[in-house]
Amino acid sequence: MTVPTIRGIIRRNLLIIFLIALFVGGGGFYVLLEHAAMQNAGQQAELMLSSALAVRGYTTQHILPNIARLHDAVFHEETVPAFAAQTVFRSVSAGDAAYTYREAALNPTSNADRAGPFEVDLIRQFRNDAGLKEIRGTLDQGGQRLFYLARPIQIKDEKCIVCHDTPQRAPKLMVAKYGPNNGFGWHMGEIVGVQLLTVPVTQQFRSTLELESLLIGGLTLIFALAYFGLTASLEATVATPLTSLAHAADQASRSTSSAPELPTSGAREIRTLAESIQRLRVSLAKALAQIGGKHD
Template identity: 35%
Template structure:
């Protein structure tokens, strides 16, 4: 079958096979690299958000809490606005109202929280335990599966670094009365200084991470495809005008010579391989012409 194909078809077939191999191999590599880059970009943005939430926590602890601390003993209901974690969570919910952050979720997953809204689930508990076992581990990220879909998460440990944090979390006796009235005496106590009690987690649907990677992958493969098509067109034009057309002309000229028309030479201006071939057939024509003249002068007996 290949013997019957013309040069152009053979060239295009070779180019197509080469292109498919390159796209397959590079597509796999590209997919891995782009997904890694997409994860890094989401991680970078998540870490910036966590740093922002830390600033909210510090503001609440240093400025809001001192202003409302006395009311914690006087009010019947606890004022959650005095809790840094509560402020961070509320601020993030306002941030999620912006289109760029709608898909982001923030939680301060805690092993023994005062507010059960912050209770760590089984997966989050494993993350917190990893931080507790490895104090040098500052960031953890990856994918987790939920019934609602897969999530990509970024987590950082929550460590008790200030004595002031223990007012509400050391013992029920030391806690404000309003806290006990609102949340009871069972949860959120027994914390210790320098203890890792939870993890700040920011998560985003995994589909968003993978979608960003796929968009870039499709874009790059699209550019490669356009480049391949341009190369195929350019090579086919070159093959047609620099190789195929001169060979066809030479074939027509050779047929004329074979029928006895020895009055013309085949002309090819370029000094490339086709030019060398043209010189050779011209010499062959001259040799044939000399042989014909010799036969005319000395016909066989």
């Protein structure tokens, strides 16, 4: 195995430090940014979901009991909590298709609310784990990256059962409109569906990538400067003088006749070393001369 030179050691160690710092710094920064973006989207989604819930609650508490007394000839969709929440959300998110709010059910009253494969999967997860109150994550849809927040829809209020128990019990006009086959047979405590809210995070994701590449670029630049600066100065003050010192010392140890050049530049320690070697050589020459003189 060849013993590495001081140049090689300095360069290799600097590169290793650079790579580790780049990996740890870049990776850590990415995780932080991603976390902040998700947190941000999560807060936005929570706020929107709370307003959807508020509309639901308002409809159940204030609209439903009053309109029910009217005995009109038409079914008022306005009294339906799910209708109210989804309608209000549509106007809140108007213009941006990435903001969506759905109340999807396995056995929905309105066919438009039938759960798709992703929603079915969410409902199943909520049904399997009663302690699970929320699922959040990201999904890619139509070239957009969306953050989603899902919560189970559980029947907790007797008022819901009136319309979702049997077609006989439900308002006649509602059955006339939606038919007797869908959205019935729900019972108290059952998780019938999922509230699924999405907000776009494509932009945040892009900003994260932009900031990340800026950081990587900046770090690389700083490290490149540090690398060249450090290697050049170490080269001039340590590596080159030390190499010639090593060479001179090597020559001096082999013969007394030649007088190799000892470096006079470099760091203080190297100069001291060069001077010491020089003195040693002089003393050695003197000693040899004395021994030679006695022999004569």
